[in-house]
Amino acid sequence: MGGPGCGKGTQCKNMATKYGFRHVGLGQLLRQEARRSTQRGRKIYDIMLQGLLVPTGIILDLISSTMLSHPESRGFLIDGFPRGLKQAKEFERLVSDPRVCKRAVRREATPRLPALNGDQKE
Template identity: 45%
Template sequence: MVNIILFGPPGSGKGTQSANLIEKYGLIHLATGDLLRSEIADKTPLGMEAKKVIDQGLLVPDEVVIGMISSKLDANPEARGFIFDGFPRTTAQAEALDKLLSLKKTSISNVLALEVPEDQLIARLLNRGATSGRSDDANEDVIRARIVEYHNKTAPVADHYAKYGKFKKIRGEGEVSEIFDRLSKEIDSLIEEKV
C-alpha cells in the first residue's frame, strides 16, 4: 500500500495533481473536509459529534478526524493506497495518523511537497480568484496571510516526516504535465520499493 501526503501552499496545484495521481495510480483521495461533510450528511455518530462542534464555531477535535480516517481506511481494504489532503496539519495530528496507520499495518510512504515561489502562488491565486469567484483568492493580503499560515503550521509536520526520511520537495513550477511527471517519478520509485 502506498500512502502519500501531498503538501503545498495555497495555489501550488495540489487539487489538480491529486486528481491526476488518483486517476493514474488508483489511489483513494482522503480529504478531511470531504470526510467531515460526508459523515455529517450520513448522520454517523462521528458525523453528529463533529456537527455539534462545528455548530459552536469550534475546530473538530483530532480524535474525531482520526476516527473518520480510520473508518475510511476500514471501508477500503483493497485500496492500493491513499492520498492524504489537508491532513495532518500539526505534529500532533501527524503522530496520531502514524499511530493509526501502524495499527492498520501500514504507514505513510512519503510526503511530497510542491514548492512554488511566492510570487507565482500569488499570481495563480489572483487569476483563480478572477475566474472562480472565490473571495479568498481575490485579495493579495489575504493570500499572503494564507501562505504564511501554511508555512507556520506545516513546517513542523515536514520536519516530523523528514526525521524518518519521508519528506521530498517537488518543484511545482512549469506545465501541469511536467509537475505530474516529477510526482509520478517519486511515486513509481515508492511502488518499486514495495514490490
C-alpha cells in the same frame, strides 16, 4: 504542501488517478459524516457549525474507517490532513495499528499463496 487554493486537492486527485490510489478529502469526509444522523455526525456538525476544528481523535477514526473499508486500494492520498506535527505522529501511530497492517499484508500476500505451496503451474 502549500497554502489555500494552490491546487493541493487537484494534484491529489490527479496522483490518485495516475497511480491507482484512493483520494480521501478530509473536508468532504467531515461534511458527509456531519450530514449523517449518528451521534458522531451530530457532534461533527455542531463543532463545524461553531467554526471550530474537529478533534484529532474523531478525524483519525474517520480516516481509519475509510482506509479499512477499502482493502482493495493500493494506497491512500489524504488531502487536508495532517494539520501539524502532533496530528502526523498520531496518524503514524494509527497506520502502524496491526488491524490496518494485517489487512494490507493479507491483501498483498493472498495472490502469491498458491506459488508458495507449489501449486503454480509453470
